[in-house]
Amino acid sequence: MSMQDQPPWLAAAWRELGQKEIAGGADNARIVGYFREAGHAAIKDDETAWCAAFLGAMLERTGRRSTRSLRARSYVTWGTGIETPRLGAVAVLTRGSDPALGHVGFVVGETDDAIYLLGGNQSNAVTVQAFARSRLLALRWPNEVTQTGAPPVVQSADSDARFEAALAHVLKMEGGFSNDPYDPGGPTNFGITLRTYATHVGRTLDGSSRAGLVAQLRAIAPETVRAIYHTRYWSPAGCADMLPGLDLMHFDAAVNHGVGGAIRLMQRAVHVEADGEIGPITRRAIGRADIAAVIARYAMLREERYRALPHFWRFGRGWLNRVKATKAAALAAALVERPNLQPGVSSSSNNGDDHMTTETGAPATKWWGHSLTVWGAFVTAAAAILPTLGPLIGIDITGDAVRQIGSDVGSIVQAIMGVLGTLMTLYGRARATSPLVRREMNVRL
Numbered sequence: 001m002s003m004q005d006q007p008p009w010l011a012a013a014w015r016e017l018g019q020k021e022i023a024g025g026a027d028n029a030r031i032v033g034y035f036r037e038a039g040h041a042a043i044k045d046d047e048t049a050w051c052a053a054f055l056g057a058m059l060e061r062t063g064r065r066s067t068r069s070l071r072a073r074s075y076v077t078w079g080t081g082i083e084t085p086r087l088g089a090v091a092v093l094t095r096g097s098d099p100a101l102g103h104v105g106f107v108v109g110e111t112d113d114a115i116y117l118l119g120g121n122q123s124n125a126v127t128v129q130a131f132a133r134s135r136l137l138a139l140r141w142p143n144e145v146t147q148t149g150a151p152p153v154v155q156s157a158d159s160d161a162r163f164e165a166a167l168a169h170v171l172k173m174e175g176g177f178s179n180d181p182y183d184p185g186g187p188t189n190f191g192i193t194l195r196t197y198a199t200h201v202g203r204t205l206d207g208s209s210r211a212g213l214v215a216q217l218r219a220i221a222p223e224t225v226r227a228i229y230h231t232r233y234w235s236p237a238g239c240a241d242m243l244p245g246l247d248l249m250h251f252d253a254a255v256n257h258g259v260g261g262a263i264r265l266m267q268r269a270v271h272v273e274a275d276g277e278i279g280p281i282t283r284r285a286i287g288r289a290d291i292a293a294v295i296a297r298y299a300m301l302r303e304e305r306y307r308a309l310p311h312f313w314r315f316g317r318g319w320l321n322r323v324k325a326t327k328a329a330a331l332a333a334a335l336v337e338r339p340n341l342q343p344g345v346s347s348s349s350n351n352g353d354d355h356m357t358t359e360t361g362a363p364a365t366k367w368w369g370h371s372l373t374v375w376g377a378f379v380t381a382a383a384a385i386l387p388t389l390g391p392l393i394g395i396d397i398t399g400d401a402v403r404q405i406g407s408d409v410g411s412i413v414q415a416i417m418g419v420l421g422t423l424m425t426l427y428g429r430a431r432a433t434s435p436l437v438r439r440e441m442n443v444r445l
Contacts, residue, residue, distance in 0.1 A: 005276045006087065006088065006161075007087070007202070008063075008199045008200075008202070009058045009059050009061070009062045009064060009088065009089035009106070009142070010087065010088035010106050010108070010118070011059045011062075011106060012061050012062050013054075013055075013106055013118050013119075013126070014118065016030070016054070016058070016120075016126045017118070017126050017127070017128075018125065018126060018127075019031060019125060019126045020060055020124055020125030020126070021046045021047070021124040021125065022046065024166070025043050025193065026280065027046045027047075028046045028279075029278065029279060029280060029283060030277070030278075030279070031046040031050055031053075031054075031120075032044055032045065032046060033057070034050055034053040034054045034056075034057040034120065035048070035050065035053045035057075035070075036050070036234055036235075036240075036370060037053075037056070037057035037060050037061060038053045038056035038057045038060060038066060038068060038070070039056070039060075039068040039069060040053065046149050047068070048120055048416025049070065050070075051072055051103055051104050051105065051120050051122070052067075052069060052070050052071060052072045052074065052075070052104055053070055053120065054119065054120025054121065055075070055090065055104050055105065055106065055119065055120065055128065056068060058070075058106075059142065060227060060231060061231050061232070061235065061236060062199070062200070062231065062232075063200045063201075063231055064142045065228060066078075066316075067101055071100075071102070072092060072093075072095070072099075072101070072102035072103050073092060073100070073102040073104075073137070075090050075092050075104050075136075075138070076092050076137055076138045076140075078090070078140050079140040079141050079142045079143050080139060080140065080141045080142075080316070081138065081141075082140070082141050083113060083137065083139070085107045085110045085139060086107060086139070086141065087107060087108065088106055088107065088108075089106070089107040089139050089140065089141055089220075090104055090105075090106065090107075090139070090140040090141070090142075091104065091106070091107050091115060091117055091131075091136060091138075091139055092104050092105060092136075092137040092138045092139075092140070093105075093117075093131055093135040093136060094135045095135075100203050103117075103119070103121075103131070103135075105117030105118060105120070105121065105122070105129075105140070106118045106119060108128060109128075110133075110219070111130075112133075113133055114131060114132060114133060115130070115131055115133055115136060116128055116129070116130050116131075117129060117131060119290075126445065131246065133260040136386040138246055142202075154251065161241075162244060162247055162248075162333075163239070163240070165248070165333070166225065166234070166239065166248045166251040166252070167229055167234075167249060167251075168232075169248060169252065169325075169329050170191060170229065170251065170252055170255055171190055171191065171225070172386055173191075173252065173322050173325065173326070174188075174190055174191030174255075175190075175191075176189060176190065177189040177217070177218050179410065182314050182315075183204075183311075184311070185317075187214050187217060188217075189217045189220055190220065190225050190228075192217070192220065192228055193257055194210075194213055194214060194217055194222065196228065196230070196232065197213065197216070197217045197220065198213050200224070200227075200228050200232070201213075201216070201402045206443055229255070231388040233251060233254040233255050233259060234251055234254075236254075236259045237250055237254040237259045237262055237263065238250075238278045239249065239251045239254070241278075241283070241336070242286065243286070243291050243374040244333045244334055245292075245295055245330040245331060245332075245333040245334025245335075246266075246286070246291055246294060246295060246298075246334070247333075248326065248330045248333055249298050249299070249326055249327070249330040249331055250262055250266050250298075252322075252326045253265055253266070253302060255320075256302075256322075257302070259304065260276045260306075263277070263278055263282075264275050264276050264304060265298060265301050265305070265357070266282075266286075266298060267282055267285075267303060267322065268297075268301055269284055269294050269295075269297045269298040270282065270285040270289050270294055271285065272285045273372075281317045291334050292331060292334060295327060295330045295331055295334065296327065296331075299323050299324075299326070300326040302323050303320060303323055305319065306319040306323070332353055
């Protein structure tokens with residue numbers, strides 16, 4: 001069994017390798033997302049059997065219609081039957097003696113006695129595991145007809161409307177057919193590259209197929225455009241779960257920088273580790289964030305990334321104009337959702353990072369112990385009161401002595417805070433993951 005010409009749904013499945021259930025009351029949002037992509041958005045936990053949800057999500061993500069069922073045996077009659085194992089084929093297995101139960105996964109290898117499947121809910125995770133050939137019920141292959149209609153993801157009408165609005169913006173930015181020799185993406189129509197289109201329709205892009213695929217790309221149908229953007233960018237990037245405004249910025253970034261690149265940019269915008277996975281920490285940071293400030297920072301990070309690209313000299317002006325237009329549209333969408341939001345001004349006491357403030361937010365507050373004014377008032381009051389009260393409790397102290405003690409305490413506190421400040425600076429520098437950048441600052445007198 002050769003690993004050449006790996007089908008796109010199998011490639012998508014490999015990218016999920018290692019995802020596993022979270023013990024206890026928490027749930028892996030990635031696994032919950034498989035249910036949503038397979039058409040079962042009502043399921044919000046990772047304890048429900050999810051082998052069919054995983055397989056269906058990978059098929060739907062790459063433009064193939066699944067059975068949209070959570071029953072593994074629903075794939076026994078799906079697609080086209082094949083006689084021998086094939087890389088990426090759907091294998092349906094028995095599970096115990098109950099004829100209603102089963103397991104389903106993608107074929108990645110075989111021996112005389114076993115078949116190896118890449119699948120979900122295998123030891124509560126996405127793994128590669130061997131199964132006895134005696135359990136094999138069916139081997140199926142997707143029909144050549146690909147999904148070109150509405151995506152299967154069951155979401156609210158609001159989510160659908162937000163996708164349509166975001167898609168309209170992206171298509172406006174992308175324009176029609178182009179074949180710029182300096183564009184590494186090659187022939188492109190509505191922002192869809194030739195390679196992406198070939199993957200969506202299940203064709204291999206080579207010298208013999210290129211001309212025909214270019215002709216098809218020129219005449220691509222609107223419903224195919226919509227399906228590609230939804231299954232390849234909107235859904236995998238998790239845009240539907242984001243607040244209005246941020247979803248648009250993130251979707252546009254996923255189209256331009258790739259889903260993984262966009263997730264890392266968004267994570268940097270909310271000040272969490274940029275690991276390319278939208279997990280509970282990232283979701284919590286997004287939920288706490290000042291969306292207007294996040295959108296502004298996201299736009300700045302995209303500009304920095306564009307400036308570092310080798311083709312910036314040719315496409316840079318267009319890229320920066322795109323970010324500017326997307327930022328304006330994203331802020332407008334956020335304002336529709338929250339009319340009292342002021343673009344660029346912090347509306348939250350926490351922007352997702354305990355030691356950073358947004359560029360345009362209010363100045364940070366200061367602990368009273370840092371204030372020389374407070375210390376001065378305290379020492380002055382003590383110098384006036386203690387010489388009078390001291391003798392009553394057996395303490396003879398002068399005002400000058402109090403002031404000297406206050407000065408000494410102030411010096412000690414100042415020294416301690418200086419040491420702590422130095423240690424915090426060294427610790428923060430050791431944890432830093434992003435380079436310092438120069439920002440423009442307007443000072444109004």
